[in-house]
Amino acid sequence: MLTARNIYKQYDRLTVLKGVDIAINKGEIVSIVGSSGAGKSTLLHILGSLDKADKGEIIINGQHLETLNGRKLAAFRNKHIGFVFQFHHLLPEFTALENVCIPGWIAGEKKKDVVIKATELLKTLGLGDRLENKPQQLSGGEQQRVAVARALINSPSIVMADEPTGNLDSANARELHQLFIDLRKKFNQTFLIVTHNEELAKMSDRVLQMKDGKMI
Secondary structure, three states, X not given: OEEEEEXXXXXXXXXXXXXXXXXXOOOXXXXXXXXXXXXXXXXXXXXXXXXXOOEEEEEEOOEEHHHOOHHHHHHHHHHHEEXXXXXXXXXXXXXXXXXXXXXXXXXXXXXXXXXXXXXXXXHHOOOXXXXXXXXXXXXXHHHHHHHHHHHHOOOOOEEEEEOOOOOOOHHHHHHHHHHHHXXXXXXXXXXXXXXXXXXXXXXXXXXXXXXXOEEO
């Protein structure tokens, strides 16, 4: 489903990624672990097309990302890749429902259809009574579940999560761990997770270790 080969990335004189290879199958939950500075988040951003590799190839569902630029790349990212970050990046002026709908509206889907799907997602994630609440009216765990619903709204091929429990207490972190498992069961959803959380990593199908810009 996702294959990346020989990924290199350098910033100034610092080589962050040194020929990384990775392959992920449909429906897998894969975690990448390693110390700070190992290159985990840089790799995730490159795999998610938020940054460009200096060298190497990335293929998602048969599409070579290096052949896409500008609007075509943005459209592919919006449709096929969902993102969950440590800080939720919800838009404060919009409700939970509107925040979830935005990627669907950007994709050009019918407004009413997106609202129906977003409502169902939020209900599935236990937020059916929070649809009209704005982010500041939600707990940290609730905000992160809204972010997960937003990541799922376009039925992406893969959800990429960068330290998704890093800003949550232990109880909310455990709930998010279970949520990923439930979503894989319900939607056969694929997840690639960068994390320092050992509990989250252990529940994955595979754990990949990075050190000094390489998989070990």
